[in-house]
Amino acid sequence: MDIHEYQAKGLFLDYNIPVPNGKVAFSVQEAETVAKSLAPGVTVVKAQIHAGGRGKAGGVKLARKKEEVGPYAKELLGKILVTHQTGPQGREVKKVLIEEGADIAKELYVGFVFDRGSGAVMLIASTEGGMDIEEVAHRTPDKIVQCAIDLTVGYQAYQGRSVAFRLGLPKELLGQWVTILGNLYRFFVEKGALQVEINPLIVTRDNRLVALDAKVSFDDNALFRDEGIRALRDTGEEDPLETRALQYNLNYVKLDGEIGCMVNGAGLAMATMDVVQLAGGSPANFLDVGGGASKETVKQAFDILLSDKNVKGIFVNIFGGIVRCERIAGGIIDAAKEVKICIPVVVRLDGTNAKEAKQMLSESGLNLTVADTLWDGATTIVAKVGAAAR
Numbered sequence: 001m002d003i004h005e006y007q008a009k010g011l012f013l014d015y016n017i018p019v020p021n022g023k024v025a026f027s028v029q030e031a032e033t034v035a036k037s038l039a040p041g042v043t044v045v046k047a048q049i050h051a052g053g054r055g056k057a058g059g060v061k062l063a064r065k066k067e068e069v070g071p072y073a074k075e076l077l078g079k080i081l082v083t084h085q086t087g088p089q090g091r092e093v094k095k096v097l098i099e100e101g102a103d104i105a106k107e108l109y110v111g112f113v114f115d116r117g118s119g120a121v122m123l124i125a126s127t128e129g130g131m132d133i134e135e136v137a138h139r140t141p142d143k144i145v146q147c148a149i150d151l152t153v154g155y156q157a158y159q160g161r162s163v164a165f166r167l168g169l170p171k172e173l174l175g176q177w178v179t180i181l182g183n184l185y186r187f188f189v190e191k192g193a194l195q196v197e198i199n200p201l202i203v204t205r206d207n208r209l210v211a212l213d214a215k216v217s218f219d220d221n222a223l224f225r226d227e228g229i230r231a232l233r234d235t236g237e238e239d240p241l242e243t244r245a246l247q248y249n250l251n252y253v254k255l256d257g258e259i260g261c262m263v264n265g266a267g268l269a270m271a272t273m274d275v276v277q278l279a280g281g282s283p284a285n286f287l288d289v290g291g292g293a294s295k296e297t298v299k300q301a302f303d304i305l306l307s308d309k310n311v312k313g314i315f316v317n318i319f320g321g322i323v324r325c326e327r328i329a330g331g332i333i334d335a336a337k338e339v340k341i342c343i344p345v346v347v348r349l350d351g352t353n354a355k356e357a358k359q360m361l362s363e364s365g366l367n368l369t370v371a372d373t374l375w376d377g378a379t380t381i382v383a384k385v386g387a388a389a390r
Helices: 005-014 028-037 066-076 133-139 156-167 173-191 220-225 242-248 266-278 294-309 325-340 353-363 374-389
Strands: 022-025 045-048 060-063 096-100 104-115 120-126 143-148 194-203 209-211 215-218 249-252 258-262 285-288 313-320 345-351 369-371
Touching: 005 022, 005 215, 022 028, 022 045, 028 066, 028 096, 045 066, 060 066, 060 156, 066 096, 096 215, 104 133, 104 173, 120 133, 120 156, 120 173, 143 156, 156 173, 173 209, 215 220, 242 249, 242 294, 258 266, 258 294, 258 374, 266 285, 266 313, 266 374, 294 313, 294 325, 313 325, 313 374, 325 345, 325 353, 345 353, 345 374, 353 369, 369 374
Parallel strands: 258 285, 258 313, 313 345, 345 369
Antiparallel strands: 022 096, 045 060, 045 096, 104 120, 104 194, 120 143, 194 209, 194 215, 249 285
Protein backbone atom coordinates (compact mmCIF):
# COMPACT_ATOMS: atom_id res chain seq x y z
CA MET A 1 0.00 0.00 0.00
CA ASP A 2 1.36 3.41 -1.00
CA ILE A 3 0.63 6.63 0.86
CA HIS A 4 0.97 10.30 -0.04
CA GLU A 5 4.00 12.44 0.69
CA TYR A 6 2.13 14.55 3.26
CA GLN A 7 1.01 11.40 5.09
CA ALA A 8 4.55 10.00 5.13
CA LYS A 9 5.92 13.27 6.49
CA GLY A 10 3.31 13.23 9.24
CA LEU A 11 4.52 9.77 10.27
CA PHE A 12 8.15 10.90 10.05
CA LEU A 13 7.48 13.57 12.66
CA ASP A 14 6.42 10.84 15.11
CA TYR A 15 9.91 9.37 14.67
CA ASN A 16 11.79 12.66 15.02
CA ILE A 17 12.71 12.84 11.35
CA PRO A 18 12.78 16.55 10.44
CA VAL A 19 10.51 17.72 7.61
CA PRO A 20 9.52 21.18 6.33
CA ASN A 21 6.61 22.89 8.03
CA GLY A 22 3.48 22.46 5.94
CA LYS A 23 -0.04 21.08 5.57
CA VAL A 24 -2.21 19.44 2.94
CA ALA A 25 -4.97 21.43 1.20
CA PHE A 26 -7.96 20.17 -0.78
CA SER A 27 -9.06 23.52 -2.22
CA VAL A 28 -7.62 26.83 -3.34
CA GLN A 29 -9.02 28.55 -0.25
CA GLU A 30 -7.40 25.99 2.06
CA ALA A 31 -4.10 26.38 0.23
CA GLU A 32 -4.16 30.16 0.73
CA THR A 33 -5.02 29.76 4.41
CA VAL A 34 -2.17 27.31 4.99
CA ALA A 35 0.28 29.59 3.17
CA LYS A 36 -0.57 32.51 5.47
CA SER A 37 0.29 30.37 8.50
CA LEU A 38 3.78 29.57 7.20
CA ALA A 39 6.95 31.59 7.62
CA PRO A 40 7.74 34.38 5.14
CA GLY A 41 9.68 33.45 2.06
CA VAL A 42 9.27 30.90 -0.70
CA THR A 43 6.24 28.59 -0.38
CA VAL A 44 6.14 25.27 -2.21
CA VAL A 45 2.93 23.90 -3.76
CA LYS A 46 3.25 20.16 -4.43
CA ALA A 47 0.73 17.92 -6.20
CA GLN A 48 -0.13 14.84 -4.14
CA ILE A 49 -0.49 11.68 -6.22
CA HIS A 50 0.89 8.17 -5.86
CA ALA A 51 3.67 8.59 -8.40
CA GLY A 52 7.20 9.89 -8.65
CA GLY A 53 8.52 12.41 -11.14
CA ARG A 54 6.00 15.08 -10.14
CA GLY A 55 8.50 17.91 -10.35
CA LYS A 56 9.52 17.08 -13.92
CA ALA A 57 5.84 16.90 -14.89
CA GLY A 58 5.05 20.37 -13.53
CA GLY A 59 3.54 19.13 -10.27
CA VAL A 60 5.78 21.22 -7.99
CA LYS A 61 5.50 25.03 -7.97
CA LEU A 62 7.62 27.59 -6.12
CA ALA A 63 5.62 30.60 -4.99
CA ARG A 64 7.96 33.55 -4.40
CA LYS A 65 5.07 35.49 -2.88
CA LYS A 66 2.14 34.26 -0.77
CA GLU A 67 -0.23 35.71 -3.37
CA GLU A 68 1.03 33.17 -5.91
CA VAL A 69 -0.02 30.13 -3.84
CA GLY A 70 -3.71 30.38 -4.74
CA PRO A 71 -3.17 30.53 -8.52
CA TYR A 72 -0.67 27.67 -8.38
CA ALA A 73 -3.08 25.56 -6.32
CA LYS A 74 -5.87 26.33 -8.79
CA GLU A 75 -3.60 25.28 -11.64
CA LEU A 76 -2.76 21.94 -10.03
CA LEU A 77 -6.06 20.89 -8.41
CA GLY A 78 -8.07 18.87 -10.91
CA LYS A 79 -5.14 18.61 -13.30
CA ILE A 80 -4.26 15.25 -14.87
CA LEU A 81 -0.59 14.89 -14.07
CA VAL A 82 1.36 12.57 -16.35
CA THR A 83 4.71 11.28 -15.10
CA HIS A 84 6.94 8.36 -16.04
CA GLN A 85 5.24 6.35 -13.27
CA THR A 86 1.58 7.15 -14.01
CA GLY A 87 1.52 5.95 -17.59
CA PRO A 88 -0.04 8.03 -20.40
CA GLN A 89 -3.42 8.17 -18.65
CA GLY A 90 -1.94 10.19 -15.76
CA ARG A 91 -3.47 10.82 -12.31
CA GLU A 92 -5.88 13.53 -11.24
CA VAL A 93 -4.53 15.88 -8.57
CA LYS A 94 -7.10 16.10 -5.77
CA LYS A 95 -4.92 17.61 -3.05
CA VAL A 96 -1.77 19.70 -2.73
CA LEU A 97 0.87 19.99 -0.03
CA ILE A 98 1.66 23.57 0.97
CA GLU A 99 4.96 23.89 2.79
CA GLU A 100 7.80 26.25 3.54
CA GLY A 101 10.66 26.45 1.09
CA ALA A 102 14.14 25.32 2.11
CA ASP A 103 17.58 26.86 1.73
CA ILE A 104 19.28 23.93 0.01
CA ALA A 105 23.03 23.49 0.04
CA LYS A 106 23.21 19.80 -0.91
CA GLU A 107 20.80 16.99 -1.86
CA LEU A 108 21.26 13.40 -0.72
CA TYR A 109 19.32 10.18 -1.21
CA VAL A 110 18.58 7.62 1.51
CA GLY A 111 16.20 4.68 1.62
CA PHE A 112 15.47 1.33 3.21
CA VAL A 113 14.07 -1.62 1.29
CA PHE A 114 13.60 -5.27 2.19
CA ASP A 115 15.91 -7.52 0.19
CA ARG A 116 14.15 -10.86 -0.19
CA GLY A 117 17.25 -12.49 -1.61
CA SER A 118 19.34 -12.01 1.50
CA GLY A 119 16.49 -11.69 4.01
CA ALA A 120 18.02 -8.40 5.20
CA VAL A 121 16.97 -4.78 5.15
CA MET A 122 19.08 -2.92 2.62
CA LEU A 123 20.16 0.64 3.39
CA ILE A 124 20.74 2.54 0.16
CA ALA A 125 22.31 5.99 0.09
CA SER A 126 23.77 8.33 -2.48
CA THR A 127 25.14 11.84 -2.85
CA GLU A 128 22.97 12.17 -5.98
CA GLY A 129 19.76 13.22 -4.24
CA GLY A 130 16.90 14.64 -6.29
CA MET A 131 17.46 12.16 -9.12
CA ASP A 132 15.73 8.83 -9.77
CA ILE A 133 17.82 6.25 -7.96
CA GLU A 134 17.36 3.85 -10.88
CA GLU A 135 18.93 6.41 -13.20
CA VAL A 136 21.83 6.93 -10.81
CA ALA A 137 22.35 3.17 -10.58
CA HIS A 138 22.42 2.92 -14.37
CA ARG A 139 24.67 5.88 -15.12
CA THR A 140 26.93 6.17 -12.06
CA PRO A 141 26.62 3.02 -9.92
CA ASP A 142 29.76 3.98 -8.00
CA LYS A 143 27.79 6.82 -6.40
CA ILE A 144 25.42 4.42 -4.64
CA VAL A 145 26.36 2.97 -1.26
CA GLN A 146 24.57 -0.09 0.14
CA CYS A 147 24.63 -1.64 3.59
CA ALA A 148 22.78 -4.85 4.57
CA ILE A 149 21.18 -4.75 8.01
CA ASP A 150 20.49 -8.05 9.77
CA LEU A 151 16.93 -8.01 11.10
CA THR A 152 17.91 -10.05 14.15
CA VAL A 153 20.42 -7.39 15.18
CA GLY A 154 18.92 -4.23 13.70
CA TYR A 155 20.51 -0.98 12.66
CA GLN A 156 23.72 -0.08 14.46
CA ALA A 157 25.25 3.39 14.68
CA TYR A 158 28.55 2.20 13.22
CA GLN A 159 26.69 1.24 10.02
CA GLY A 160 25.41 4.79 9.65
CA ARG A 161 28.90 6.18 10.24
CA SER A 162 30.40 3.76 7.72
CA VAL A 163 27.91 4.84 5.04
CA ALA A 164 28.56 8.51 5.85
CA PHE A 165 32.31 8.04 5.42
CA ARG A 166 31.83 6.24 2.11
CA LEU A 167 29.64 9.10 0.91
CA GLY A 168 32.19 11.66 2.03
CA LEU A 169 29.79 13.52 4.32
CA PRO A 170 31.38 16.24 6.49
CA LYS A 171 31.88 15.39 10.17
CA GLU A 172 29.50 18.13 11.35
CA LEU A 173 26.61 16.19 9.78
CA LEU A 174 27.61 12.82 11.21
CA GLY A 175 25.51 12.93 14.38
CA GLN A 176 22.35 14.01 12.59
CA TRP A 177 22.90 11.46 9.83
CA VAL A 178 23.35 8.52 12.20
CA THR A 179 20.30 9.53 14.25
CA ILE A 180 18.02 10.04 11.24
CA LEU A 181 19.00 6.67 9.78
CA GLY A 182 18.26 5.00 13.12
CA ASN A 183 14.83 6.64 13.35
CA LEU A 184 14.06 5.82 9.73
CA TYR A 185 15.01 2.17 10.25
CA ARG A 186 12.86 1.99 13.39
CA PHE A 187 9.94 3.42 11.41
CA PHE A 188 10.55 0.92 8.60
CA VAL A 189 10.42 -2.09 10.94
CA GLU A 190 7.74 -0.99 13.40
CA LYS A 191 5.27 0.12 10.74
CA GLY A 192 5.69 -2.90 8.44
CA ALA A 193 7.05 -0.96 5.48
CA LEU A 194 8.37 -2.51 2.28
CA GLN A 195 10.14 0.63 1.14
CA VAL A 196 10.98 3.97 2.72
CA GLU A 197 12.68 6.61 0.62
CA ILE A 198 13.78 10.20 1.26
CA ASN A 199 14.71 11.85 -2.02
CA PRO A 200 16.06 14.34 -1.45
CA LEU A 201 17.32 14.44 2.10
CA ILE A 202 18.72 17.94 1.98
CA VAL A 203 21.57 19.64 3.75
CA THR A 204 20.53 23.23 4.48
CA ARG A 205 22.98 26.11 4.43
CA ASP A 206 22.98 26.13 8.23
CA ASN A 207 23.94 22.39 8.20
CA ARG A 208 20.61 20.77 9.07
CA LEU A 209 19.36 17.55 7.52
CA VAL A 210 15.71 17.76 6.41
CA ALA A 211 13.51 15.25 4.56
CA LEU A 212 12.33 17.36 1.65
CA ASP A 213 10.35 14.51 0.11
CA ALA A 214 9.07 11.17 1.39
CA LYS A 215 7.92 7.98 -0.29
CA VAL A 216 6.61 5.04 1.74
CA SER A 217 5.09 1.70 0.73
CA PHE A 218 3.64 -0.72 3.28
CA ASP A 219 3.26 -4.47 3.21
CA ASP A 220 -0.45 -5.21 2.74
CA ASN A 221 -0.03 -8.34 4.84
CA ALA A 222 1.08 -6.24 7.82
CA LEU A 223 -1.76 -3.69 7.75
CA PHE A 224 -3.83 -5.65 10.28
CA ARG A 225 -1.26 -4.72 12.93
CA ASP A 226 -1.86 -0.97 12.71
CA GLU A 227 -5.32 0.44 12.09
CA GLY A 228 -3.85 3.94 11.85
CA ILE A 229 -1.67 2.96 8.91
CA ARG A 230 -4.50 1.10 7.19
CA ALA A 231 -6.68 4.22 7.49
CA LEU A 232 -4.18 6.11 5.31
CA ARG A 233 -5.18 4.12 2.23
CA ASP A 234 -6.42 6.38 -0.55
CA THR A 235 -8.59 4.22 -2.79
CA GLY A 236 -9.00 7.17 -5.15
CA GLU A 237 -5.37 6.63 -6.18
CA GLU A 238 -5.90 2.95 -6.91
CA ASP A 239 -7.48 1.23 -9.87
CA PRO A 240 -11.26 0.96 -9.15
CA LEU A 241 -11.28 -2.71 -10.15
CA GLU A 242 -8.37 -3.47 -7.81
CA THR A 243 -10.19 -1.71 -4.98
CA ARG A 244 -13.33 -3.68 -5.71
CA ALA A 245 -11.40 -6.95 -5.81
CA LEU A 246 -9.94 -6.17 -2.40
CA GLN A 247 -13.44 -6.12 -0.91
CA TYR A 248 -13.86 -9.78 -1.90
CA ASN A 249 -10.34 -10.86 -0.91
CA LEU A 250 -9.34 -11.32 -4.54
CA ASN A 251 -5.73 -10.81 -5.55
CA TYR A 252 -6.15 -8.68 -8.66
CA VAL A 253 -3.65 -6.57 -10.57
CA LYS A 254 -4.64 -4.87 -13.80
CA LEU A 255 -2.25 -5.23 -16.75
CA ASP A 256 -2.23 -3.87 -20.30
CA GLY A 257 -3.25 -6.95 -22.29
CA GLU A 258 -6.58 -8.21 -23.61
CA ILE A 259 -6.98 -11.73 -22.18
CA GLY A 260 -8.46 -11.87 -18.69
CA CYS A 261 -6.99 -14.67 -16.55
CA MET A 262 -8.88 -16.23 -13.65
CA VAL A 263 -6.85 -18.77 -11.65
CA ASN A 264 -6.42 -20.08 -8.13
CA GLY A 265 -2.95 -19.72 -6.68
CA ALA A 266 -0.26 -17.13 -7.34
CA GLY A 267 2.12 -19.65 -8.89
CA LEU A 268 -0.53 -20.88 -11.30
CA ALA A 269 -1.41 -17.27 -12.12
CA MET A 270 2.19 -16.51 -13.10
CA ALA A 271 2.42 -19.70 -15.14
CA THR A 272 -0.89 -18.97 -16.87
CA MET A 273 0.20 -15.46 -17.86
CA ASP A 274 3.50 -16.82 -19.17
CA VAL A 275 1.77 -19.46 -21.27
CA VAL A 276 -0.75 -16.96 -22.65
CA GLN A 277 2.18 -14.76 -23.66
CA LEU A 278 3.98 -17.75 -25.16
CA ALA A 279 0.87 -18.59 -27.18
CA GLY A 280 0.93 -15.13 -28.72
CA GLY A 281 -1.53 -13.35 -26.44
CA SER A 282 -1.19 -10.70 -23.75
CA PRO A 283 -2.65 -11.07 -20.23
CA ALA A 284 -4.98 -8.29 -19.09
CA ASN A 285 -4.61 -9.04 -15.41
CA PHE A 286 -3.34 -11.15 -12.57
CA LEU A 287 -6.44 -12.53 -10.81
CA ASP A 288 -6.11 -15.17 -8.10
CA VAL A 289 -9.44 -16.24 -6.58
CA GLY A 290 -7.59 -18.07 -3.81
CA GLY A 291 -7.73 -21.55 -2.39
CA GLY A 292 -11.06 -21.11 -0.61
CA ALA A 293 -13.02 -19.54 -3.43
CA SER A 294 -16.82 -19.71 -3.24
CA LYS A 295 -19.45 -19.36 -5.95
CA GLU A 296 -19.91 -15.73 -4.90
CA THR A 297 -16.17 -15.08 -5.18
CA VAL A 298 -16.05 -16.53 -8.68
CA LYS A 299 -19.07 -14.48 -9.70
CA GLN A 300 -17.40 -11.31 -8.48
CA ALA A 301 -14.16 -12.25 -10.23
CA PHE A 302 -16.03 -12.73 -13.51
CA ASP A 303 -17.81 -9.42 -13.08
CA ILE A 304 -14.49 -7.63 -12.46
CA LEU A 305 -12.92 -9.15 -15.57
CA LEU A 306 -15.90 -8.20 -17.69
CA SER A 307 -15.83 -4.64 -16.32
CA ASP A 308 -12.43 -4.09 -17.94
CA LYS A 309 -13.15 -2.75 -21.41
CA ASN A 310 -9.76 -3.95 -22.62
CA VAL A 311 -10.60 -7.61 -21.93
CA LYS A 312 -11.52 -9.32 -25.21
CA GLY A 313 -11.52 -12.88 -23.90
CA ILE A 314 -11.34 -14.79 -20.60
CA PHE A 315 -9.21 -17.80 -19.76
CA VAL A 316 -10.23 -19.67 -16.59
CA ASN A 317 -7.47 -22.00 -15.42
CA ILE A 318 -8.31 -23.79 -12.17
CA PHE A 319 -6.60 -26.64 -10.39
CA GLY A 320 -9.02 -28.14 -7.90
CA GLY A 321 -7.47 -28.82 -4.54
CA ILE A 322 -8.90 -26.97 -1.56
CA VAL A 323 -11.42 -25.36 -3.89
CA ARG A 324 -13.23 -28.06 -5.85
CA CYS A 325 -13.73 -27.69 -9.58
CA GLU A 326 -17.51 -27.98 -9.46
CA ARG A 327 -17.62 -24.96 -7.14
CA ILE A 328 -15.78 -22.93 -9.76
CA ALA A 329 -18.06 -24.26 -12.47
CA GLY A 330 -21.09 -23.28 -10.40
CA GLY A 331 -19.72 -19.77 -10.00
CA ILE A 332 -19.18 -19.47 -13.74
CA ILE A 333 -22.70 -20.63 -14.47
CA ASP A 334 -24.22 -18.25 -11.89
CA ALA A 335 -22.16 -15.35 -13.22
CA ALA A 336 -23.30 -16.05 -16.77
CA LYS A 337 -26.92 -15.91 -15.65
CA GLU A 338 -26.48 -12.44 -14.15
CA VAL A 339 -23.91 -10.88 -16.47
CA LYS A 340 -24.15 -10.87 -20.24
CA ILE A 341 -20.99 -12.46 -21.62
CA CYS A 342 -20.27 -11.29 -25.16
CA ILE A 343 -16.63 -12.32 -25.38
CA PRO A 344 -14.96 -15.75 -25.79
CA VAL A 345 -14.48 -17.79 -22.62
CA VAL A 346 -12.20 -20.81 -22.38
CA VAL A 347 -12.20 -22.93 -19.22
CA ARG A 348 -9.57 -25.45 -18.19
CA LEU A 349 -10.36 -27.39 -15.00
CA ASP A 350 -8.22 -30.10 -13.46
CA GLY A 351 -8.04 -31.77 -10.08
CA THR A 352 -10.79 -32.49 -7.56
CA ASN A 353 -14.14 -33.16 -9.21
CA ALA A 354 -12.93 -31.89 -12.58
CA LYS A 355 -15.04 -34.43 -14.43
CA GLU A 356 -18.22 -33.32 -12.68
CA ALA A 357 -17.36 -29.67 -13.30
CA LYS A 358 -16.83 -30.20 -17.03
CA GLN A 359 -20.17 -31.98 -17.23
CA MET A 360 -21.88 -29.07 -15.45
CA LEU A 361 -20.43 -26.62 -17.96
CA SER A 362 -21.30 -28.81 -20.94
CA GLU A 363 -24.92 -29.08 -19.80
CA SER A 364 -25.25 -25.40 -18.88
CA GLY A 365 -25.87 -24.21 -22.42
CA LEU A 366 -23.27 -21.48 -22.02
CA ASN A 367 -21.26 -20.29 -24.99
CA LEU A 368 -17.83 -21.32 -23.75
CA THR A 369 -15.06 -23.76 -24.63
CA VAL A 370 -13.72 -26.40 -22.26
CA ALA A 371 -10.01 -27.19 -22.66
CA ASP A 372 -8.16 -30.26 -21.40
CA THR A 373 -4.67 -28.82 -20.92
CA LEU A 374 -3.09 -25.49 -20.07
CA TRP A 375 -1.48 -25.14 -23.47
CA ASP A 376 -4.70 -26.14 -25.23
CA GLY A 377 -6.61 -23.52 -23.25
CA ALA A 378 -4.07 -20.77 -23.88
CA THR A 379 -3.82 -21.34 -27.61
CA THR A 380 -7.60 -21.61 -27.92
CA ILE A 381 -8.35 -18.30 -26.16
CA VAL A 382 -5.61 -16.52 -28.11
CA ALA A 383 -7.04 -17.83 -31.36
CA LYS A 384 -10.60 -16.87 -30.44
CA VAL A 385 -9.63 -13.36 -29.42
CA GLY A 386 -7.64 -12.97 -32.64
CA ALA A 387 -10.55 -14.22 -34.72
CA ALA A 388 -12.98 -11.86 -32.96
CA ALA A 389 -10.66 -8.92 -33.65
CA ARG A 390 -10.64 -9.73 -37.36
